[in-house]
Amino acid sequence: MSSTEALPAVHAAPRVVPFVRDLAAHGGRCALVTSGPGRREVSYAELAARVAALAGRLGVTRRLVLVEGANDLDAVTAYLGALAGGHVVLLVPPGGAGPLLDAYDPDVVLARPDGSRDGPLDLRERRAGSAHELHPELALLLSTSGSTGSPKLVRLSQENVQSNAESIASYLGIRPSDRAVTTLPVHYCYGLSVLHSHLLRGASVVLTGLSVVDRCFWDLVRSEGCTSFAGVPYTFDLLERVGFERMALPSLRYVTQAGGRLDPERVRRFAELGRRSGWDLFVMYGQTEATARMAYLPPDRALEHPGAIGVAVPGGSFALEPVPELDGSLGPGVGEIVYSGPNVMLGYAQSPADLALGRAVEVLRTGDLGRRCPDGLYEVVGRRSRFVKVFGLRIDLQQAERVLAEHGLRAACVGADEELVVAVAGEAGAALRLAVRELGLPPHAVRVCRLEELPRLSSGKLDYARIRELARGPGQAPAGDGAGAGSVRALYAELLDRPDVGDGDTFVGLGGDSLSYVEVSVRLEELLGVLPPAWHTTPVGELQRAAAGSQRPVGRRRFGRSLETGVVLRAVAIVLIVGTHAKLFTLLGSAHVLFALAGYNFARFQLASPDRRERLRGQLVSVARVVVPSVVWIAAAALVTGTYGLLNVVLLNAVLGPESWTRQWHFWFVEVLVYVLLGLVALLAVPAVHRLERRRPFALPCAVLAVGLLGRYGVLDLGVPNPKPVLWLFALGWMAARASDVRRRALVSAAVVATVPGFFGDPWRDALIAAGVVLLTWVPVLRCPARLSRLLGVLASSSLYVYLTHWQVYPHLVGVSPVLAVVASLAVGVAYWALASALMRRLPRRAGRAGARLPRPRAAVEGARDRLRSGV
Structure with a gap:
């Protein structure tokens, strides 16, 4: 019989999923709530009537019905109506019917016209009877997890659907008064299980397509009194981004998680949050092949065992089968997790002929590798199919x-x-x-x-099929692109002394910091025409493609060039410092603007890497780039002039030096900057603080500001004899770098206005500091004449060196001419910068050659490798 020839009508009483059959038994209770402008509550009695009407339209002949699932009333009614009529439902995502139409030739299609995602569903009968032989126990066909659109489907029976809904409702303790909100699509088995388990207990479901990142979603949760929502690991990523921990959700009773492993640290964090906020976290484990759920971790065990999947759901059980090819590499007691229970699928379908098959599997071999802990909890340690040999x-x-x-x-x-x-x-x-x-x-x-x-x-x-496809595509710049002298790669190789620059590298990843970014940014702007806002974290390959495709009009370049505001501030500030000391003019406060700018650059360049050890290494190198040229110059000046002592050379004068202002205080800026940087490096080396900064990048500098203000207002005596406290200014710059929206920038500005005035008691000095920080907060780039931009870049790059050297230059020339004193001071500082930069670039090269001759630390490498293989 051909696939299009209709089989004889079968009028035997169909088998129906019990909770679908019994919808009307819940009477006037609210079943579904539709969100949006046309909000309405649908009672169980009304839903049952709508479902019966749809079942009547489908007729008594049992057929294969394709339904486009969606989080709306029409789609849910269509799905339930097809089940209520005893038909076999092939559930697909909105607009996802195409591949399966050809593969399975459904008898009826319930979908929106022309692939639309809005509007009512159309019921399209492709034949009066059925072209298929359908097994009497078959109720539902779902795509296997991770294979949406694939012809491989999971065959689920009426018993599968009912039993899994009952076990979920049992361990979650779902009550008729509960109200879930849809955070997952109903065509996905996890989202579908939320609908099933709540309808089983006569509870309510709020239907919405809003994401957890939408503010309207949380308004809906509050207004509807939602008691639960479900999430996959990616959902919890989004929850952290939207500040879920700060939300007031008084009706929330529990949160469920499945769809992949959630990092144990995050499990513990959300479990602790739930305990504080009055809701429970249920970590769950399942597969489409088990209808949805196989295990759950009781909420009271989550803090103690955040890496476990828990215990089998009611009615189910686990066993561990040996995996010979592992050879014990994952430790004792590890085997493939095998699940038994009434929710185990009938089997797979690869073609329409498989729809006539009965049960083909008795137990579910999950493909996951796991162990049973002494306390009876199970944990997954790997995936059998995700091991490769490289x-x-x-x-x-x-x-x-x-x-x-x-x-x-x-x-x-x-x-x-x-x-x-x-x-x-x-x-x-x-x-x-x-x-x-x-x-x-x-x-x-x-x-x-x-x-x-x-x-x-x-x-x-994660869509691994798509990732493999992207990996096979043009992941790198074309051959030869970026290799020439005018390339981004060559520029980075020259200025950062890194001949190993690859297309995936970034300025920060290559060790660039606040001392090298000025020169790189100026040269990069010349190459690209326009400097991208996040160029320091953009891969070289992307920058090179932008350089290759950029159209840089000569006319525009003649009128000016973009420079980062921080570059301009550094250049202007060092000129103001030297000019004020040489008595060319008097404009105080620039050094304190530089301190705020140091905090700004610390956030941009020293906190960019997500790896704590990489950060620590980069931060220490950055501190060394301040300390080494400072100590060298001060030591030389001490030997030649006798003006400075040992405390200056070791940068401890600000702590142990005299309280009165003397020449020994010339280098207070460098000393205090080093103290602050080392203190923050130590603070961020603490794993908990590192994690806090990654999760709350704006909150941590706010906390540092609060601590700094204790010194600013004299509440806390820092024990520093002479300089005014400046940690709070560093924190303001840090906050400015992390102020990613108007609200945060306004908060930084308000903090500046509230704390800077009165700091020195000199309105003009305070105004200069405030103006510098506010400009840094609100204006990322400034336009300046092309010729001036290169000069500003050089002055900004050499600002530390000018500050160090000008004390030994301008006093000898100020009596001749203040202008000459300023120009000479700047020139000597630039020369020292050029010399020191050349020398420091040679050191890594020599160290690298020496390191290449050292034996490889084989034991350390093999130890790390063994930990990775063993899942520890």
Whole structure:
């Protein structure tokens, strides 16, 4: 019989999922709430009537019905109506019917016309009877997790759907008074299970397509009194971005998580938040093949065992089957997790002929590797299908992703025998270094593809098929692009002394900091025409493609060039400092503007890497680039002039020096800057503080500001004899760099207005400081004449060196001419900067050559590799 020939009508009483059949039993209770301007409440009695009407339209002949699922009343009614009529439902996402129409030839299609995602569903009968032989137990067909649109479907029975809804409702303790809100699509088994379990208990479901990042979503949660919502790991990423921990949600009773492993630290964090806020966190484990859920972690065990999947759902059980190829590499007691229960699918369908099959599996081999803990909880340690061998090393891709996530990188890993591909939404250079260091692979065996966002399925899970496709595409700049003298790569190689620059590297990832960014930014602006706002964290390959495709009109360049405001402020401030000391004019306050600018640059360049160890290394190197030239110059000046003592040379005069102002106080700025930087480096080396800064990048500098203000207003005696407290100014600059929206910039400005006036008691001095910080906060770039921009760039780059040297220059010339004293001071500082920069660039090169001759720390590499393989 052909696929289009209708089978004889079958009028035997259909098997119906019990909770669908019994909708009317809940009477006038609210079943569904539709959101939006046309909000309405639909009672169970009304829903039952709508479902019955739809079932009547489908007729008594049992057929294959394709339904486009959506979080709206029409789609839910269509789905339930097809089930109530005893039909087999093929549930697909909105607009996703195409591939499965050809593959399965459904008898009836309930979809919106022309792929539209709005408007009512059309019921389109493709034949009067059915072209298929449908097994009497078959009720629902769902795409396997991660394969939306694939012809491989999961066959679920009426018992599967009913039993899983009952077990979920049981362990969640769902009550008739509960009201869930849809955060996941109903065509995804997790989202569908929320609908099933609530309808089973006579509870309510609020239907919405809003995301958790929408403010309207949370207004809806409050106004409707929602008691729960569900999330996949990506949902919890978004919750942290929108400040969920600060929200007042008095009706919230519990939050559920499934759809992938949530990092244990995050499990603990949300469990603690729930405990403080009065709601429970249920971490769950499941697969479409088990209708939805197989295990849950009781909320009272989440803090103690945040990495566990918990215990089997009511009616289910687990076993562990040995996996011979593991050879015990993941530790004792590890095997493949095998699940048994009434919710285990009938089997898979690959074609319409499979719809006639009955039960083909009795237990579900999950493909996950796990162990049973002594307390009876189960935990997953890996995925059997996600192990690959790269250069003979057995790599657990899932564990590799976890390692990268622990260092703050959102990454997805795919692999083959010849290379590991890491797709990352973030710092590509850091991802490469981490992958090489933690996996023990050679750099040429790791390829990093930087993406703006990791591709995801509608369920929120990573779309590995798409990631593989992107990895096969043009992930690097074309051959030869970027290799020439006018390339971004060559510019970085020259100015950062890094001949190993790759297309995935960034300025920050290559070790660039506040002392080198000025020269790089000026030269890069010349190359690109317009300097991108986030150029310091943009991969070289992207900048090079922008350079290759940029159209830089000569006329515009003649009238001016964009310079970052921080560059202009540094240049102007050092001129004002020298000019004031040489008595060419009197404009005080510039050094304190530079202190705020130091905080601004600290946030931009020293806090860019997500890896705590990478950050610490970069911060210490940056401090050394301040300390070394300072100590060298002060020591030389002390030997030649006798003006300075040992306290100056070791940069301790600000702590142990005399209270009265003397020449020994010339270098207070450098000394206090080093103290602040070292203090913050130590603070951010604490893992908890590092995590706080990653989660709340604006809140931490606000806290530092609060501490700094204790010194500013004399509440806390810092023990520094002479300089006024300046930590709060550093914090204001840090806040300015993290002020990503108008509200935060306004908050920084308000803090400036509230704290700067009265600091010195000199209105003009205070005004200069306030103006500098506010300008830095609100104006990212300034236009200036092309010729002047290069001069400003040089002065900004050499500002530290000018500050160090001008004390030994201007006093000898100020009696001749203040102008000459200023020009000479600037010239000597620039010369010292050029000399010191050349010398410091040679040191890493020599150290690198020496390091290349050292034996590789094999034991350390193999230890890291073993930890990765074992899942520790």
